[in-house]
Amino acid sequence: MTQIFAHRGFSSSYAENTMSSFIAAEKAGADGLELDVQLTNDGEIVVIHDEKIDRTTNGNGFVKDFSYREIRKFNANNKGFKKEPIPALEEVLEWMKTNKLLCNIEFKNGLIPYEGMEQKVIEMVSKYNLSDRIIISSFNHYSIVNSYRLAPEIETAPLFIESIYMPWVYSQSIKASGIHPKHSTIPDQIVKTTMENGIAVRPYTVNREADMHRLFNVNCTAIITDNPVKARKVRKQY
Numbered sequence: 001m002t003q004i005f006a007h008r009g010f011s012s013s014y015a016e017n018t019m020s021s022f023i024a025a026e027k028a029g030a031d032g033l034e035l036d037v038q039l040t041n042d043g044e045i046v047v048i049h050d051e052k053i054d055r056t057t058n059g060n061g062f063v064k065d066f067s068y069r070e071i072r073k074f075n076a077n078n079k080g081f082k083k084e085p086i087p088a089l090e091e092v093l094e095w096m097k098t099n100k101l102l103c104n105i106e107f108k109n110g111l112i113p114y115e116g117m118e119q120k121v122i123e124m125v126s127k128y129n130l131s132d133r134i135i136i137s138s139f140n141h142y143s144i145v146n147s148y149r150l151a152p153e154i155e156t157a158p159l160f161i162e163s164i165y166m167p168w169v170y171s172q173s174i175k176a177s178g179i180h181p182k183h184s185t186i187p188d189q190i191v192k193t194t195m196e197n198g199i200a201v202r203p204y205t206v207n208r209e210a211d212m213h214r215l216f217n218v219n220c221t222a223i224i225t226d227n228p229v230k231a232r233k234v235r236k237q238y
């Protein structure tokens with residue numbers, strides 16, 4: 001059965017990449033989470049999509065210019081009344097010990113290289129004994145290769161924004177176990193052939209019912225969606 005990954009948590013109803021959003025996704029019955037990580041100036045891995053905190057919090061500036069203590073003062077809950085800090089990745093991993101969710105950690109190290117990010121995340125994942133529940137993804141494919149070198153036991157998947165010729169061949173060449181393509185760029189036949197070649201396919205960000213039907217119909221490995229409740233309703237028909 002196609003798995004449902006909640007993109008930045010249950011982000012259609014809760015503030016993206018917050019603990020509320022992750023907890024709501026788990027309650028909604030998602031199989032996994034997708035979240036984004038950046039690095040503070042004192043080396044803490046924090047869960048936030050943009051390099052800057054401006055769009056999703058009440059503060060301004062680059063994540064890389066704040067210490068962890070400083071960045072925790074801002075409110076990341078821009079959809080509710082309850083004030084909530086930007087989560088540390090460690091907080092999420094600790095909470096994952098209380099449930100069975102999978103988690104796709106996306107390294108946001110395409111624009112800012114964030115030296116040592118892969119190593120830090122991998123050490124943390126192994127400290128919490130979660131290697132078999134984590135998938136590392138990134139648009140930075142050098143980072144995917146690096147992650148595999150550091151921890152071949154953790155699944156990896158390159159992200160694509162445009163279509164790619166024979167993605168299973170590319171994925172195998174960088175030792176990734178999956179691909180995460182933009183959903184509109186991957187035709188049914190490519191989903192099928194990629195999976196037949198042993199490579200998982202988890203398209204993003206699948207929010208329209210028609211797109212969900214198409215991907216459930218081809219029995220795609222997973223979809224990454226902002227709305228796990230809607231996705232579960234559609235999946236019931238398969």
Ligand code: G3P
Nearest residue numbers: 034036106159180204224
């Ligand atoms: O991981 C899939 C998707 O999250 C990639 O794009 O910009 O939403 O992080 P973005």
Ligand code: CA
Nearest residue numbers: 034035036106
């Ligand atoms: Ca992401």
